[in-house]
Amino acid sequence: MGETLNTWSGNIISVPAAYKGTITKVVIRKDSSDLTAPASLKVGDSCELHAFGKLDASSVAVKCGMRATVIKPDGSSLTGQYQMTTKQDPGQELRFPIMNIAIDKAGMWTANVVEYYTIT
Numbered sequence: 857m858g859e860t861l862n863t864w865s866g867n868i869i870s871v872p873a874a875y876k877g878t879i880t881k882v883v884i885r886k887d888s889s890d891l892t893a894p895a896s897l898k899v900g901d902s903c904e905l906h907a908f909g910k911l912d913a914s915s916v917a918v919k920c921g922m923r924a925t926v927i928k929p930d931g932s933s934l935t936g937q938y939q940m941t942t943k944q945d946p947g948q949e950l951r952f953p954i955m956n957i958a959i960d961k962a963g964m965w966t967a968n969v970v971e972y973y974t975i976t
Contacts, residue, residue, distance in 0.1 A: 879922070879972050880908045880949055893967070901959045905936065907952045907969045918942065922952040923971040929963025 883890040886903040897903060907922045921939035928934070936955025959965070 878910045879969055880910055882907045882924075882967055882969050884967075885953070897959050897965075899959055899962055902956065903959065904956050905954045905967050907954055907972075908949050909952065909972045910947055910949050911974065918974050920950075920972070920974045922954055922969055924954045924967060924969045926955070926957060927966040927968070929961045929965065 881892070883892055883906050884895045884897070884903050885891075885906050886895075886897065886901065890906070891903075905924055905926060907924065909920075909922060911918065911920060919939060919941045921937055923937040924935070926934040926936075934955065934957065938952040938954045940950070940952070942950060954969070957965075
């Protein structure tokens with residue numbers, strides 16, 4: 857029996873200007889490698905959803921985070937978020953390891969990064 861592959865369809869959703877941040881890319885991290893969408897994974901694999909973003913604000917310490925939803929092939933969903941406090945120069949890219957995912961179903965998995973926010 858051949859291995860079943862799952863394809864990630866990564867969607868980067870626009871963020872309201874009030875958040876003063878830009879989502880730059882979304883990757884699937886597996887075995888210390890970043891895979892871009894679409895990526896092929898086997899049932900039984902474990903991976904992480906990571907998103908990258910840049911704050912547009914000045915270089916002051918801020919608390920920021922990203923939220924994401926992953927839709928499984930059966931329509932059920934997983935949600936996750938990651939927050940950090942950082943002093944970031946404008947335009948510097950940050951990595952947000954949003955959630956761990958166990959591939960437990962064959963078919964299309966869709967990752968939607970839905971928000972990049974700052975907490976004042």
